[in-house]
Amino acid sequence: MTVAVNRAVSLPPRAGLGLKPEHYETILASRPDVGFFEVHAENYMAAGGPSHRYLEAVADLYPLSLHGVGLSIGAARNLDREHLKRLRGLIDRYRPQSFSEHLAWSTHDTVFLNDLLPLPYTPETLARVVDHVDETQQWLGRQMLLENPSTYILFDESTIDEVDFLTEIAERTGCGLLLDVNNVMVSAVNHLLDPITYIDRFPVERVGEIHLAGYDETVDSAGDRLLIDAHGTAVKSDVMELYRHTLILSGPLPTLIEWDNDVPDFATLHAETVLADAMLSAVLQYRDAIRVA
Structure with a gap:
């Protein structure tokens, strides 16, 4: 059953960055032109410490996006109420403009698996995810965004297309969607689909944030391309072109550059936001010109 949720205050339609501890001092000293910063919720669930002091300082200067990686919203078990309480505490403390989680599972019985694992798209899993999204939004008192996954396998038992699955969740719960364009490219190449x-089929009107990242590439046992959602390099050119196509359909949206492994110096990361901001501006001008014509 859909619950009433408060719509989150929107992030600006700019490019943002993940906030990394090695860049705290640089950011506070230079106050770079960045649209927003995003943090993984689980990194800030301790009550205090230096990380919170830095996050408080950054959140005073920039809009904040809170991104969860451990809720296990697709798990075949109840959500962890203690985890939900900690999430609520973070949201009450920092009032982020956005909260998002993954369409994935990472728990089984009492075991937590350090990975975001895929789901079969069936009526049963759809009902479970809908219930968990409803429960999450009720606990947090606000709308959440649900992110499309990167996948490496498909399930024989799946009977629902992924886009239809995500659309149905959003329609039943009132949640928004986080469109990870790199995940689309990874999954499409891995499954020989067209990104x-x-x-074109994605409900872009429900998207509250976009993610961009770099992938790694290898080949599978059949010699076909296999992309890995690695988050350790600059955004690839084909992902940027897919991003441009997305923005033409959706209009400018808050866009995070994800770079979580082999994190470079801040100047390198900031250069990625400059490219994304240029794309956002160019697409806005294009859409304005189309409307005038």
């Missing part, structure tokens, strides 16, 4: 068709 443009995926984006």
